[in-house]
Amino acid sequence: MIYFNNVSKIYNKDSVALDDVTLTVSAGEFVSIVGHSGAGKTTLIKMILADDKPSDGTVFFESVNIHKINSNELTKLRRKIGAVFQDFKLLSNKTASENIAFAMEVAGKTDEEIASDVPHVLELVNLSHRAHHFPNEMSGGEKQRLAIARAIINQPELIIADEPTGNLDPVNAFEVLQILKKINDLGTTVILTTHNRGVVESAGKRVITLEKGKIIRDDKDGKYII
């Protein structure tokens, strides 16, 4: 589903974020990408979202070279990907239900679909009582659950979670992981970056370890070993 072919990202000669990375993520996989801060995890995610361009190499989403498509095609591609970030990236001037509705609106869903699906997904992430609250009125765990709800509402083929537990306490972190696993069990590919050992080990899935922009391990039932 995702193919990295010799991808490098060099900001300057002292700052190499990715160094000749080649990797494949198949449909339906749950992949954890681990590594220290600055190992290149977020850069890798940015490459998939076309939020940044590689200095060298190519990134494919199925048969599409992500960095060779125009703005309209990119917009359509992003609708196939649900993204969850450490800093949540919610729309601060929209309520919880409006944040989810926005993702549905841009995907071209009708008002009826929005009215019926939003309450369901809020219920799924246990946020029904927060439907009309703004993000700044919610706790970190609630914000992250809202971000996940927004990411899954359009049933994307891929969920990217960049350090989703970074700002959460262990209980909330565990809860977020369980939701991601459940999504994966339903067939959605999940790429998770983290440096939380507990999260990786309780996931018990494929682990790719990055160090200084290079892949140093790729274990099928990996553990967090650095």
Added chain:
Amino acid sequence: MMTELRRIIKSGFLNFKRSSLISWAAILIVTITLSVITTIVLLQAVLHFSLSQIQDKVDVTIYFNTGASEDKILALKSSIQKLPEVASVAYTSADEALKIFRDRHSDDYPTIQALDEINENPLGAYLNIKAKEVSQYESIANFLKSDNALVAGSASIIDKVNYHQNKVVIDRLDTIIKGAQKLGFLITLILIIISVIITFNTIRLTIFIAKEEIGVMRLVGANKMRVRGPFMVEGVIYGCISTLITLFLFWPITYWLGKNMTDFLGFNMYEYFISNFFEIFGIILISGIVLGTLSSFLAIRKYLNK
């Protein structure tokens, strides 16, 4: 398409309502810009009025010999009227000239007495010519001096043309009027450019504050128009509200000017404001909407390329 448009408009109104402090700051700036534009419109009216008043005071008079036949004078009058530079020609007969002279000197007993003693009308008839532009008097005067077919036979009845006596004053007035118009245009241009830059930067600032949100919208998969649209709607709202505030402010201001400054300005500002209300409303509304929308459109471009 209609659903998309409705969602964009709704989103624009919601954003406007929810970020009220920023919205009102932008409205304040747009209002200031529109006030500058309105002031310029009113000042242009004052300038235009004053200049046309001055222009109206300039004329060329052809004095005829006493006893010149009225037919010849009227023939000349109709010839002059056909000149493209001429705005109007007024004929004053010898009798009328005498009457005007007597009225003007009614307190001057010796003059009236001298006039009575002559026992005949010493004054000739005259034609008063007004040109469309001050600079055209010279060509009119030259035309009268020439041996043109139109004026053929008139030379014998013309006593004098006062243009050459007034030439210096007329030329100077022409320079002043043209200078004032140029200066007025320049000041207008500079003020409008400054106001537009200030407004553009203020709106750019409001969008800068929202740049994170813009990035998030793009990541979620919103197309450019879906991101840009609500900001442009907000721009339209800024323009409309600012227009209403500006007109509301200028109502009492022009009323006061009309009441107290009519003598000084030479014309009633309030009457001008009221009689040209819809034109002024149109100018400000269009300026406001174009300013708000275009500023938003341009300011957001930078953040849309991701």
